[in-house]
Amino acid sequence: MIRPCFAVDIDNVLGRAEPEVQRLFQELTGRLWPVGLYGSAGGLDASQLAPELLEEIFCRFHQESIPRLPLFPGAKQALTLIHRRYRVIIVTARRPYSRPQTLCWLERHGLPFDALYHTEEKTDIPEMITAAIDDHPHHIQAYRALDRQVFVMDQPWNRAIPHADVVRVSGWDALVQWLHVRHLSSWPKHIPESPTCRQLFSVHLKLPSLTPTGVSTEFTQP
Numbered sequence: 001m002i003r004p005c006f007a008v009d010i011d012n013v014l015g016r017a018e019p020e021v022q023r024l025f026q027e028l029t030g031r032l033w034p035v036g037l038y039g040s041a042g043g044l045d046a047s048q049l050a051p052e053l054l055e056e057i058f059c060r061f062h063q064e065s066i067p068r069l070p071l072f073p074g075a076k077q078a079l080t081l082i083h084r085r086y087r088v089i090i091v092t093a094r095r096p097y098s099r100p101q102t103l104c105w106l107e108r109h110g111l112p113f114d115a116l117y118h119t120e121e122k123t124d125i126p127e128m129i130t131a132a133i134d135d136h137p138h139h140i141q142a143y144r145a146l147d148r149q150v151f152v153m154d155q156p157w158n159r160a161i162p163h164a165d166v167v168r169v170s171g172w173d174a175l176v177q178w179l180h181v182r183h184l185s186s187w188p189k190h191i192p193e194s195p196t197c198r199q200l201f202s203v204h205l206k207l208p209s210l211t212p213t214g215v216s217t218e219f220t221q222p
Helices: 018-029 041-045 051-068 075-083 096-108 137-145 172-182
Strands: 005-008 087-092 115-118 131-134 149-153 166-169
Touching (some): 018 051, 041 051, 051 096, 075 087, 075 172, 096 115, 166 172
Parallel strands (some): 005 087, 005 131, 087 115, 131 149
């Protein structure tokens, strides 16, 4: 059976990266984190920080921060459920030299996945993506341009994105609940629900079905 393909981002989607970026900034500059600046890739890209400082933050993050990133609540359970129906591919804009640390982090947390891609343009990978979850406005817009089902992991830096053709979720429990309730008749029925799950997700009507066509079955070795 051909499984549809679900693309999953890492930083600020699977793992909580923003506090680590803020820590690096404070360590490198001796200053408090600037009010109104977001410690995400998108936030840093749009910031007025000196290029040399940005490069140092990115280098330090890739070299030392990845192993200590905490997993978001519900991420492992959600990916395990998603993997029963979907081919899970991890697609990250992290620099390629961080691949060993990234693989170790994924494996240490026991996250199921079929492939890992490092790329600045996530829609250029050799996969027929059916659905994707990301937090970065650039990648969200790229998936939207291909008319994919896009889930936006809610973060302050992506709230300007319109809701008309995306599903904004506030956590992994929310995503699983949306998939379970909205579209997938063969979705696993026994899904533990956190007490606040219904408060976490927003439902958007008239969304396209997740039923895929033409999904590649070629396995990409991580």
